[in-house]
Amino acid sequence: SQQGEEDPQALSIQEGENATMNCSYKTSINNLQWYRQNSGRGLVHLILIRSNEREKHSGRLRVTLDTSKKSSSLLITASRAADTASYFCATDRTGGKLIFGQGTELSVKP
Amino acid sequence: SAVISQKPSRDICQRGTSLTIQCQVDSQVTMMFWYRQQPGQSLTLIATANQGSEATYESGFVIDKFPISRPNLTFSTLTVSNMSPEDSSIYLCSVEAQGLGQGSTDTQYFGPGTRLTVL
Numbered sequence: 001s002q003q004g005e006e007d008p009q010a011l012s013i014q015e016g017e018n019a020t021m022n023c024s025y026k027t028s029i030n031n032l033q034w035y036r037q038n039s040g041r042g043l044v045h046l047i048l049i050r051s052n053e054r055e056k057h058s059g060r061l062r063v064t065l066d067t068s069k070k071s072s073s074l075l076i077t078a079s080r081a082a083d084t085a086s087y088f089c090a091t092d093r094t095g096g097k098l099i100f101g102q103g104t105e106l107s108v109k110p
Numbered sequence: 111s112a113v114i115s116q117k118p119s120r121d122i123c124q125r126g127t128s129l130t131i132q133c134q135v136d137s138q139v140t141m142m143f144w145y146r147q148q149p150g151q152s153l154t155l156i157a158t159a160n161q162g163s164e165a166t167y168e169s170g171f172v173i174d175k176f177p178i179s180r181p182n183l184t185f186s187t188l189t190v191s192n193m194s195p196e197d198s199s200i201y202l203c204s205v206e207a208q209g210l211g212q213g214s215t216d217t218q219y220f221g222p223g224t225r226l227t228v229l
Binding site: 030031033035040041043044090092096097098099100101102103 | 141154155158168218221222
């Protein structure tokens with residue numbers, strides 16, 4: 001069964017605004033990863049945060065992890081039209097098996 | 111990051127036929143993973159392919175329907191057998207960065223996917 005749940009399912013913002021996506025999961029994890037997918041193509045890895053980390057940054061991306069609430073958030077600051085994509089969180093299981101959330105479809109309007 | 115390629119990138123197939131999808135990695139890796147993404151859905155793990163052993167399938171997926179080969183440390187194939195329209199999906203392979211010798215990261219990299227349409 002899918003472990004990750006994401007909200008919102010869809011998000012539409014204007015260029016320059018910030019976009020926040022949330023992910024919740026059910027069991028303990030080793031790490032959580034965020035991916036981007038453009039128009040049903042391959043997944044691009046964005047960032048990995050480990051269970052002992054609370055926050056991580058990469059360029060315009062900021063990821064937080066709250067293991068007590070079993071949740072994570074992805075913040076994209078100063079969004080651009082090129083950020084339009086689907087965003088997925090994925091938690092690891094043993095042996096490198098990932099469980100994906102349902103994804104958030106982000107639309108950034110110029 | 112790993113360079114992962116898949117062939118074909120897309121295909122349109124007739125019901126009842128089979129399609130073999132290839133996944134090639136530019137480095138040797140122990141484990142490769144196969145995922146399915148049905149239209150408008152998220153990704154679901156089909157199986158884990160280790161070199162030199164039988165693939166391990168997840169609940170809901172069976173070897174007769176999705177036979178997997180792993181002849182060496184850089185290559186794997188997934189066959190979708192006796193296809194039906196319900197098999198129309200994007201199929202993706204992935205590998206762990208750790209398996210690529212890129213330090214201790216558990217980052218997984220994905221291939222570009224194979225978009226399959228079954229008529």
